[in-house]
Amino acid sequence: MAQTLETFLPEGSLKRCIEALTEAAEEISSLLRKGAGLGGLSSVNTFGDQQLQVDVLADQIIETALQRSGVVETICSEENSKERPCGGTGFAVAYDPLDGSSIIDTNFAVGTIFGILKDGSFIGHKGREFVAAGCFVYGPRTELTFAVSDKEYAHQFIFIPTVSEDSTSLDRWKKNHIFTAIESGKLFAPGNLRSTVDNIGYQKLVNYWMSNKYQLRYTGGMVPDVNQLLIKGKGVFCNPASLSSPAKLRLLFECIPLAFLIEKAGGRSSNGSVSLLDIPITGTEERSQVCYGAKEEVERFDAMVGQMFS
Numbered sequence: 001m002a003q004t005l006e007t008f009l010p011e012g013s014l015k016r017c018i019e020a021l022t023e024a025a026e027e028i029s030s031l032l033r034k035g036a037g038l039g040g041l042s043s044v045n046t047f048g049d050q051q052l053q054v055d056v057l058a059d060q061i062i063e064t065a066l067q068r069s070g071v072v073e074t075i076c077s078e079e080n081s082k083e084r085p086c087g088g089t090g091f092a093v094a095y096d097p098l099d100g101s102s103i104i105d106t107n108f109a110v111g112t113i114f115g116i117l118k119d120g121s122f123i124g125h126k127g128r129e130f131v132a133a134g135c136f137v138y139g140p141r142t143e144l145t146f147a148v149s150d151k152e153y154a155h156q157f158i159f160i161p162t163v164s165e166d167s168t169s170l171d172r173w174k175k176n177h178i179f180t181a182i183e184s185g186k187l188f189a190p191g192n193l194r195s196t197v198d199n200i201g202y203q204k205l206v207n208y209w210m211s212n213k214y215q216l217r218y219t220g221g222m223v224p225d226v227n228q229l230l231i232k233g234k235g236v237f238c239n240p241a242s243l244s245s246p247a248k249l250r251l252l253f254e255c256i257p258l259a260f261l262i263e264k265a266g267g268r269s270s271n272g273s274v275s276l277l278d279i280p281i282t283g284t285e286e287r288s289q290v291c292y293g294a295k296e297e298v299e300r301f302d303a304m305v306g307q308m309f310s
């Protein structure tokens with residue numbers, strides 16, 4: 001019988017926190033499948049992005065679930081980046097409620113990204129201190145891919161909406177993968193390609209991938225595009241910056257949690273010079289260029305793109 005999240009996580013506050021996130025993800029997943037909230041809102045988030053109704057809905061669903069858990073002291077999100085009380089004790093949780101706003105209308109896979117720290121604030125900490133991080137993928141299947149600090153590797157669970165008398169909500173999440181390595185392999189997911197106009201290092205790197213017949217696999221959704229590196233066990237994802245196309249990805253809500261996942265699965269992460277897990281968190285609104293993938297691929301990114309424009 002497949003292991004479930006119920007038996008994978010030891011009893012305790014982290015299990016309660018992950019359970020709250022799964023309950024929210026189940027609700028968001030059903031919202032998306034019903035096509036709810038696709039319309040734009042007049043409001044913008046703290047990063048100045050126009051918000052979709054479903055962005056704000058997902059943000060509220062996660063906030064409510066974390067409040068109900070009683071184990072979360074502080075939350076902040078891409079839709080509302082200010083750290084704010086969550087009424088519980090124990091963790092600080094940072095999240096991007098719905099990553100891929102620009103591709104929801106095209107019905108591509110999107111996701112929720114989260115990072116958990118055992119403290120009341122993220123400020124002054126680093127991603128390497130997180131106790132757990134990961135993402136929910138809302139594609140043909142709804143899946144959770146995450147890692148915890150006191151367990152090896154990264155793990156994936158698929159949501160099977162079964163209801164039986166003696167099962168808990170976490171029993172609906174069945175183990176379907178363990179990720180132990182990300183090797184070199186010819187798969188590339190090149191974000192912010194328009195920055196190749198004035199980022200010559202990135203231009204040369206893209207030419208390298210193409211002249212070495214790398215396979216292009218890019219949807220424009222960070223969650224499915226990074227998650228594929230774990231599933232395929234190979235390749236490279238990047239979203240570099242340039243003067244004309246500055247960094248857009250949010251360090252705390254997107255870059256660090258996915259770096260935690262990739263590095264637990266044996267891959268590497270970088271901002272062009274250091275691991276994203278070694279960048280001190282000085283605020284909740286920082287952006288960064290990113291690269292994730294096999295050791296060799298990330299080293300090539302650092303050598304050819306580096307940190308010129310971030």
Ligand SMILES: O=P(O)(O)OC[C@H]1O[C@](O)(COP(=O)(O)O)[C@@H](O)[C@@H]1O
Nearest residue numbers: 098099100101102191192220221222
């Ligand atoms: O269009 P680009 O520059 O390739 O960047 C796409 C990136 O921006 C994002 O859409 C940003 O995410 P949001 O949808 O949360 O704003 C990522 O999912 C994706 O990887």
